[in-house]
Amino acid sequence: MAGALRALLLPLPLLLLLPAPAWEEISSHKSIGESCEKHAECQSTCCATNSLNPQKFCTPKTIFLQCLPWRKPEGHNCSDRTECRSDCCVRSSHSPQRLCTVKTIFLQCVPWRKPNGSLCRSRGECRSQCCIQLAEDSPNRCVPRSGILAQCLPL
Known part of the structure; x- marks a missing residue:
């Protein structure tokens, strides 16, 4: 028992040999x-x-x-890509507001796209990648993909 106590106390004098500032920095x-x-x-x-x-x-x-x-996780407001964990800060809607978004499996930032029913000029504006004119005299709108081959078909 006394031998074990001596072994525990032995390092203490060694610590006391250190200059005071070094001991304070360590602790x-x-x-x-x-x-x-x-x-x-x-x-x-x-x-x-x-x-x-x-x-x-x-x-x-x-x-x-x-x-x-x-760095901010997905869904938080951002003004620059360096604020986001994913390095992706993209516009979130028609407004200039931007959000941190995820990257694809190909390490590309997923851009915001218009939901179904929104007015569009090209398929790249739509989440569904489908922008078609529903009637002869109507403007183009984003529509969901449909059919067996998931094509852009009028509703």
Whole structure:
């Protein structure tokens, strides 16, 4: 029992040999998830936001030893692609508002397209990729694909 107690106390004098500022730096570094203001406060030397909340927290480094800032998930308003996790910030409707969107399996940003029933000039404007004139004297509208081969057919 006394031998085990001596083994536990042995490292303590070694820590006391360190200069006071070095000991304070070791004990004052914050762990991942603790709030911070500067990179130097964290064990990982990464202090960044991790949500829409502007408060910063200690975050881990990437495998390339870089600190990554938090980026917005799909559906949040954005003004630039760098604000989004997916690197995709596209117009969300007829208005100039833009949202973070997902990428396709080919790593392309999915653009916003008009829903069925909306006026259109070309098929690329429509979510269904179908823009046709429903009657001789009517304007073109986005319509759902229909039929066995999922074609653009009038309703």
